[in-house]
Amino acid sequence: MPAESKISRREIDRLLVENETHDCSEGGKNVCVRIVAIADLPTRFGDFQVVAFHSPSDQKEHAALVRGNPIGQEHVPVRLHSECLTGDTLGSLRCDCRDQLEQALTEIGKRDLGIVLYLRQEGRGIGFQNKIRAYQLQEAGLDTIEANEALGFRPDERDYAVAAHMLASLDVRSILLMSNNPAKIADLRFHGVRVEGRIPIVIPPNPHNRRYLETKRAKAGHLLEPASTGLPEQLDNATSPETPTSSRTT
Numbered sequence: 001m002p003a004e005s006k007i008s009r010r011e012i013d014r015l016l017v018e019n020e021t022h023d024c025s026e027g028g029k030n031v032c033v034r035i036v037a038i039a040d041l042p043t044r045f046g047d048f049q050v051v052a053f054h055s056p057s058d059q060k061e062h063a064a065l066v067r068g069n070p071i072g073q074e075h076v077p078v079r080l081h082s083e084c085l086t087g088d089t090l091g092s093l094r095c096d097c098r099d100q101l102e103q104a105l106t107e108i109g110k111r112d113l114g115i116v117l118y119l120r121q122e123g124r125g126i127g128f129q130n131k132i133r134a135y136q137l138q139e140a141g142l143d144t145i146e147a148n149e150a151l152g153f154r155p156d157e158r159d160y161a162v163a164a165h166m167l168a169s170l171d172v173r174s175i176l177l178m179s180n181n182p183a184k185i186a187d188l189r190f191h192g193v194r195v196e197g198r199i200p201i202v203i204p205p206n207p208h209n210r211r212y213l214e215t216k217r218a219k220a221g222h223l224l225e226p227a228s229t230g231l232p233e234q235l236d237n238a239t240s241p242e243t244p245t246s247s248r249t250t
């Protein structure tokens with residue numbers, strides 16, 4: 001990656017000053033994040049810059065892995081990834097989160113421009129404990145979605161609000177979404193992101209996650225060819241608590 005094709009020192013300084021006092025949480029918006037630091041991050045997938053975001057409202061820390069300089073750019077390839085401790089870090093085969101993350105980083109690492117948003121919302125708010133509870137229920141015979149429903153969870157759009165804000169913070173003008181899930185495009189658009197297109201990605205299943213992938217295909221409307229055994233999205237994370245207070249708007 002040529003030296004000029006990354007976020008410059010001057011741009012970093014400007015972003016940090018802007019973000020220091022940034023607060024858009026008034027007016028009913030409950031999702032606001034600030035850029036607090038940007039540094040080089042050489043990885044096994046290529047040279048990136050990593051952007052540290054902090055959410056003043058819930059103290060979550062999110063990350064953007066940035067390839068090239070996306071500031072003010074159109075058609076920036078973007079992948080959303082929700083944190084999955086069991087998959088990303090521990091190498092679980094019950095889901096394919098790690099494969100998805102590695103594939104996204106590999107794909108974007110080959111390009112001059114792209115962003116992986118790493119959303120630190122294990123299970124989109126249901127958290128690690130509840131995810132393992134859902135696994136326990138699946139071992140009793142429920143499928144992924146039934147298990148989450150049995151625990152009272154429902155799909156949530158909060159991640160998209162956070163992702164949209166992160167892209168806006170980086171002055172990204174429009175994106176190409178790396179996803180097989182049309183709902184993600186609609187949700188991002190709802191939150192004001194200009195999605196100009198989609199980049200599909202395909203990952204073969206393994207014997208442990210085949211049922212999970214088939215459930216996603218059958219129940220969640222994912223765009224998988226019948227003959228393809230390809231990539232789903234992170235459905236095990238696409239849930240949040242169904243409580244009287246969970247109908248929050250983002």
Ligand SMILES: [Zn+2]
Nearest residue numbers: 023024032033
């Ligand atoms: Zn904000």
Ligand SMILES: [Zn+2]
Nearest residue numbers: 084087095097
């Ligand atoms: Zn996972």
